[in-house]
Amino acid sequence: MEQNGFFGQWGGAYIPEILHQTFAELTLALRRAQDDPKFWQEYLELMSTYSCRPTPLTFAENLTRHFGGAKIYIKREDLNHTGAHKANNVMGQGLLVKRMGKKRVIAETGAGQHGMATATMAAKFGLECTIYMGEVDVLRQRPNVFWMEKMGATVVPVQDGSKTLKDAINEAFRDWVTNVDSTHYVLGTACGPAPFPEMVSWFQSIIGTEARKQILARHGKLPARVYACVGGGSNAMGIFQGFLDNPEVQLVGVEAGGKGLDSGMHASRLCGKDASPGIAQGYKTMFLQNSDGQMRETHSVAAGLDYVGVSPILSDLAEKGRVRFESATDAEVMTALDLTMRMEGIIPALESTHGFVQAFKEAPGLSPDDAIIINQSGRGDKDIFTIAHAFDDPSWKAFIIARAKEYAK
Amino acid sequence: MQLEKKLRSRLENKKILLMTHIVLGYPSMATNRQVIEQMVAGGVDCIEMQIPFSEPMADGPVILKANQDSLAAGTKIADCLAFGAEMTAHYDIPFLFMTYYNIVFKYGEEKFFKDCRSAGIDGLIIPDLPPEMGGNFFKLATEYQVAPVLIFAPTSTDARMVELNKSAAGFIYCVARRGVTGKQSEFGEDFNAYLTRCRAATTLPLAVGFGIRNREDVAAITGKAEMAVIGSETIRLVDAHGPEAVGPFIAGLR
Numbered sequence: 001m002e003q004n005g006f007f008g009q010w011g012g013a014y015i016p017e018i019l020h021q022t023f024a025e026l027t028l029a030l031r032r033a034q035d036d037p038k039f040w041q042e043y044l045e046l047m048s049t050y051s052c053r054p055t056p057l058t059f060a061e062n063l064t065r066h067f068g069g070a071k072i073y074i075k076r077e078d079l080n081h082t083g084a085h086k087a088n089n090v091m092g093q094g095l096l097v098k099r100m101g102k103k104r105v106i107a108e109t110g111a112g113q114h115g116m117a118t119a120t121m122a123a124k125f126g127l128e129c130t131i132y133m134g135e136v137d138v139l140r141q142r143p144n145v146f147w148m149e150k151m152g153a154t155v156v157p158v159q160d161g162s163k164t165l166k167d168a169i170n171e172a173f174r175d176w177v178t179n180v181d182s183t184h185y186v187l188g189t190a191c192g193p194a195p196f197p198e199m200v201s202w203f204q205s206i207i208g209t210e211a212r213k214q215i216l217a218r219h220g221k222l223p224a225r226v227y228a229c230v231g232g233g234s235n236a237m238g239i240f241q242g243f244l245d246n247p248e249v250q251l252v253g254v255e256a257g258g259k260g261l262d263s264g265m266h267a268s269r270l271c272g273k274d275a276s277p278g279i280a281q282g283y284k285t286m287f288l289q290n291s292d293g294q295m296r297e298t299h300s301v302a303a304g305l306d307y308v309g310v311s312p313i314l315s316d317l318a319e320k321g322r323v324r325f326e327s328a329t330d331a332e333v334m335t336a337l338d339l340t341m342r343m344e345g346i347i348p349a350l351e352s353t354h355g356f357v358q359a360f361k362e363a364p365g366l367s368p369d370d371a372i373i374i375n376q377s378g379r380g381d382k383d384i385f386t387i388a389h390a391f392d393d394p395s396w397k398a399f400i401i402a403r404a405k406e407y408a409k
Numbered sequence: 410m411q412l413e414k415k416l417r418s419r420l421e422n423k424k425i426l427l428m429t430h431i432v433l434g435y436p437s438m439a440t441n442r443q444v445i446e447q448m449v450a451g452g453v454d455c456i457e458m459q460i461p462f463s464e465p466m467a468d469g470p471v472i473l474k475a476n477q478d479s480l481a482a483g484t485k486i487a488d489c490l491a492f493g494a495e496m497t498a499h500y501d502i503p504f505l506f507m508t509y510y511n512i513v514f515k516y517g518e519e520k521f522f523k524d525c526r527s528a529g530i531d532g533l534i535i536p537d538l539p540p541e542m543g544g545n546f547f548k549l550a551t552e553y554q555v556a557p558v559l560i561f562a563p564t565s566t567d568a569r570m571v572e573l574n575k576s577a578a579g580f581i582y583c584v585a586r587r588g589v590t591g592k593q594s595e596f597g598e599d600f601n602a603y604l605t606r607c608r609a610a611t612t613l614p615l616a617v618g619f620g621i622r623n624r625e626d627v628a629a630i631t632g633k634a635e636m637a638v639i640g641s642e643t644i645r646l647v648d649a650h651g652p653e654a655v656g657p658f659i660a661g662l663r
Binding site: 004012013014015016017018019020021022160161166170173174177178179180181276277278279280281282287289291292293294295 | 462463464465466467469473474477480485486509510511512514515516536537538539541542559560561562563564565566569573584587588589
């Protein structure tokens with residue numbers, strides 16, 4: 001990282017003055033933690049006792065046979081506590097919050113996984129917790145809202161702007177500038193003002209460290225390619241960091257293609273032509289915006305990928321050619337999800353399934369001596385309403401109608 | 410720069426100056442025109458015109474909604490610059506643009522300064538551009554003589570205020586409290602101690618904003634700061650009672 005939190009020309013900390021001091025304190029707390037080997041030990045201990053780390057690397061034997069090319073391995077972040085990689089970041093920030101002595105945490109959430117993880121951490125560490133969630137996402141991720149509330153968090157539906165992730169982030173910042181003394185903002189992805197991109201990536205590097213060890217043990221050599229979906233970019237940064245120094249390992253980030261890159265209804269910042277450099281939400285990256293600099297509406301079947309910006313670290317890695325970016329459409333995602341469930345008995349989140357789509361496209365062209373890893377960033381059962389709806393599942397619909405009738409009495 | 414001179418000369422026969430705020434294109438530029446006419450008639454000394462942005466991170470619900478409605482009605486940056494030029498040609502008070510950095514960045518920093526200069530704009534308030542992120546911006550501000558107004562906050566340390574002052578011009582915008590725009594502020598002991606710290610860090614005039622809504626609030630800061638900033642309150646007033654309510658409201662503030 002360069003001066004002032006920049007990665008190449010990307011990143012920085014474009015923050016209102018009211019937050020300057022808090023960012024200075026946060027950066028100091030982060031540096032102290034990074035310099036203290038006991039901190040990482042405590043983190044590993046927590047993640048192996050409260051969560052299920054190390055998460056397994058699963059050999060997808062049936063999919064491998066089906067595609068007839070590279071050996072397909074799946075890194076199982078879905079088996080983390082709360083069902084996604086989000087817990088890695090949240091528990092790490094929780095330990096920092098304890099060191100900083102703050103009593104309240106706030107977070108934004110898109111798919112609800114980060115909100116879930118934050119509510120969990122707050123319950124465990126005895127912190128007050130408020131989660132901001134776009135109203136559109138509240139509706140499409142209702143089960144997560146239920147659990148967050150059950151764990152004692154206040155969930156605030158955000159009704160501004162596009163009512164999705166970016167608006168939840170703005171609202172969380174508004175809370176933070178108001179309650180800056182008592183509150184830490186647990187930003188959920190490798191975006192936002194410095195030091196968040198670096199800090200979140202640091203906590204998520206646990207994925208890559210494990211995956212590297214696991215693939216060497218199982219396959220005897222490094223993988224040919226590593227695939228990860230990219231919303232904000234934290235799961236991708238997590239797994240990619242295990243292989244960044246090995247140029248022979250191709251790193252592939254898969255963005256939300258929505259209804260297609262030419263449809264204007266997608267969330268592809270680094271592949272596709274609709275994004276341009278900009279500064280919003282406290283950092284510089286590629287944003288989906290118009291020529292006046294106003295952010296555009298984005299679309300994805302996966303709430304967690306439905307975001308206008310992307311990690312500045314990934315913008316830098318894209319510019320340097322170290323990470324290749326592709327996209328997967330909503331329709332491709334449903335097909336790949338169906339196949340994965342049927343062949344492996346694994347339910348990836350809609351977000352994670354984007355990575356599967358691209359891996360499935362490329363696996364047949366690789367040699368059986370090669371291995372590829374797909375980062376399954378989260379589990380799909382949270383998406384039951386969206387997935388059942390997309391599959392137009394008749395028995396599910398009948399169940400909902402019957403249950404609604406019962407509640408209407 | 411001109412902005413400070415203009416404010417100082419207005420201070421010669423006033424105990425405190427008033428700066429008001431509008432969101433361009435909300436509810437329309439036609440209404441903006443009427444509101445500004447009312448503001449000037451009511452005696453304001455300076456007006457900040459906010460160029461709407463889709464992600465106004467530092468603004469509270471009233472101004473946030475005004476930003477969104479303005480953009481939904483199709484407000485473009487070029488319209489805002491043209492409107493600014495029209496106002497500076499028409500009225501003899503300083504006009505500023507307030508917006509977020511992406512608007513300037515996408516427009517092109519140098520072109521933005523050039524166009525502000527030719528529109529007769531005296532200053533810029535960009536709340537998400539701290540000096541350490543805006544090397545070129547602050548150079549251009551000097552070159553084009555458009556004052557970069559910087560913000561002090563109650564959370565700013567003394568050392569930080571001194572640092573900010575090095576890049577600031579025109580006046581210092583002292584945020585009265587933590588939080589976003591449009592909520593009540595208290596002007597008690599803590600506030601006085603904060604303003605004393607602000608004063609020690611700069612020789613520029615001090616403007617106090619966030620939560621100033623009435624004559625009592627303005628009276629509370631008279632003698633402590635050079636300018637009071639009325640933000641969200643006039644938007645509420647126009648929403649509820651129309652532009653013609655603004656003139657009497659402003660005239661009644663001091």
